[in-house]
Amino acid sequence: NAGVTQTPKFQVLKTGQSMTLQCAQDMNHNSMYWYRQDPGMGLRLIYYSASEGTTDKGEVPNGYNVSRLNKREFSLRLESAAPSQTSVYFCASHSQPQHFGDGTRLSIL
Amino acid sequence: QKEVEQDPGPLSVPEGAIVSLNCTYSNSAFQYFMWYRQYSRKGPELLMYTYSSGNKEDGRFTAQVDKSSKYISLFIRDSQPSDSATYLCAMTSGGSYIPTFGRGTSLIVHP
Numbered sequence: 742n743a744g745v746t747q748t749p750k751f752q753v754l755k756t757g758q759s760m761t762l763q764c765a766q767d768m769n770h771n772s773m774y775w776y777r778q779d780p781g782m783g784l785r786l787i788y789y790s791a792s793e794g795t796t797d798k799g800e801v802p803n804g805y806n807v808s809r810l811n812k813r814e815f816s817l818r819l820e821s822a823a824p825s826q827t828s829v830y831f832c833a834s835h836s837q838p839q840h841f842g843d844g845t846r847l848s849i850l
Numbered sequence: 851q852k853e854v855e856q857d858p859g860p861l862s863v864p865e866g867a868i869v870s871l872n873c874t875y876s877n878s879a880f881q882y883f884m885w886y887r888q889y890s891r892k893g894p895e896l897l898m899y900t901y902s903s904g905n906k907e908d909g910r911f912t913a914q915v916d917k918s919s920k921y922i923s924l925f926i927r928d929s930q931p932s933d934s935a936t937y938l939c940a941m942t943s944g945g946s947y948i949p950t951f952g953r954g955t956s957l958i959v960h961p
Binding site: 774781784789791799835839840841842843846 | 882886891894895896899938940942947949951952953954
């Protein structure tokens with residue numbers, strides 16, 4: 742049972758490049774989430790999807806887009822990466838409480 | 851003031867000590883309380899999950915919720931170096947399934 746799987750685990754981008762972070766869960770959860778975690782800032786919610794076909798903004802959505810491809814998959818896209826988006830990104834799925842993937846470490850130069 | 855306050859530490863203790871980790875909160879609507887453990891370069895892992903007030907024990911870990919004081923605690927007995935990690939508290943209300951997280955407390959257990 743893999744739980745929540747994120748790919749890639751590491752990525753380095755140049756400013757202005759685009760990238761999609763992938764997330765898949767095998768727990769049949771309806772809700773999925775994307776967070777970023779920065780030192781001293783804790784986990785901040787970027788976007789979430791309460792169910793297949795719906796997405797909503799979280800606390801820090803600017804510069805990001807999401808797609809809920811099906812019940813299992815929820816992707817996060819950076820259209821034009823900026824150094825301020827250097828962070829560790831976590832995907833989670835939910836059935837009270839949340840279950841997290843191991844993160845994508847993203848550096849933008 | 852953040853909705854959930856958590857001392858970032860680091861908290862350094864000797865092996866075998868009893869550890870107390872705490873969070874305070876301001877939203878009286880919170881009903882579900884969670885503790886996550888996060889090892890370096892890994893995702894948060896659910897450790898304890900409680901509903902409303904009271905205590906819950908799981909092995910060396912005890913979660914305590916005092917809703918009247920808006921205060922939750924995680925106790926670790928006989929702490930081990932393998933307990934060294936960041937511990938995040940989280941909580942949700944009955945009306946929202948989106949948790950509010952504390953910023954995490956870094957715990958170091960030295961041999």
